[in-house]
Amino acid sequence: MRIRAIGAAVTGALALSAFAIPAAHADEVVGDTAISNIVVNGGKPVVLSATGTKTITVTFTVKDASGVDYAEAILYHGADIDSSDTGALANSSDYHATCTDTSATSANCKATYTLDQGSTVLNKHAGTWNIWAIAAGNDSDYVIKEHAKSFKVQRLSKLTVNAAPEPVKKGKTITVTGKLSRANWDAGTYSGYASQPVKLQFRKKGSSTYTTVKTIKTTSTGALKTTVTASADGYYRYSFAGTSTTPAVNATGDYIDVQ
Template identity: 30%
Template sequence: MLYKVHHVSVIETDLGLWSLMRNRIASAALAGAASLAAVTVAPTVAAAATPGPVITRVSVNDLAVALTGHQQFALRISASDAQGIKSIHALIWPLAANGVRPTPALVAQSNLVTPRSRTSTSETVGFDFSDDFAKGYDADYEAGEFGIAVLVTANDGTTTYVPKAATYFIRFADALSAKANTKQVRKSAMVTVKGQLNRADWDLRKWRANGGQWVKLQYRKAGSNTWVTEGWAKTTASGALAVSARDHASGWWRFSYAGSLTCAPATSTQYWITAG
């Protein structure tokens, strides 16, 4: 169910242990999984000739959370079975929970997803969420990779359980700038591009330097759609970087950051340099 706690949007199962937008998601998930580790679940016995339902689609989007601004989160799950689908349950869990995965018993109690479409042999369920996510984050350790556990039950009682049917990232948004030391150079002359990489700090509610990150300098020749990597630089503790490269023709220059487990990818604005 979805409700507000201190203006924080929270997605939880009936057990009150699993959440998407809350500062204790990792510890809560770990506690929930551990508390059910000792629960014995009778296995589903199915005839060898009766396969379980098939999960045909799981889609979910990444989130790059800055300090302000609404974002959309959408989850879709589809499954099929010749006998029809009785139910689909899903649960979000942090992959950083030291290898502890949710059990089918825990997932079966989740009311996260709701039906969207159904046929005699298939069903699609989903969950949609829109909010100013940044207002709900007050601790940096929520960033990381999350898994979607899916449990599907067919009308004949057979089940399919996939603890990590899909994954997505909740990451700090990054801001990357680029500016060259000149707007015009001779052909084959060296050009230096400087920049700054910052990332959102949800705890301090401000942008801060993202040091120790590798960033590539890219060049796109006039008339071309292809970006070519011309050099690399590692950001300083203050987030600054500078790269020098040889400019053979007029074109656009930019910095590109691939991101990390907790920091979102970022690309700077393009900077035009005339070579002649």
């Protein structure tokens, strides 16, 4: 079957060349086979810590009037699968998804993938990833989608805060320090995130809502430092909105006793 040959060629190239893929195939549809409802990691960005591995799940639906033969999805980073610089194959022995028939013409498919920080995933790979997908019907109809779904792979972020002195007299100066860091997959540690806007927020004692006091930028090492005037008991925190490569994060509020 030609469709199996196409799938095997792309999968084989991925497996043998560490995702340097020659002559892959763009979108192609023969017959009525369709892929839909692709969900990566439960619809959430894939956030990886500095070390270790992370396994994620991809689910999708395949339909064909003759019934579903098989399906496969490949994760990759790059403008297209031909020029991708890394990626992941399904953890199954044949790299196929496990498809369960829900009717004579439809199946729900599922596959897991393991990403390895510092190996298949380096700092340069943070950001948007795509899915190359293929599915076939029992009648040899098939569909190939090169950009079947996009999703984010991000570097885990951490944010700290410390407000001092404590206690402090009303009207005196409070110095609020902290640091924004994120996973460095190349080094297997956490590194400061430079030149990023971060909000200093305050929550008055008895309130459940934080209000932004000011916005400052991190230094070249990810450090944060600013001053405010003590006015009332409450909690100070830093809040980072996130970027395409790094998720949003809030520091745990630090309580200040104003006397």
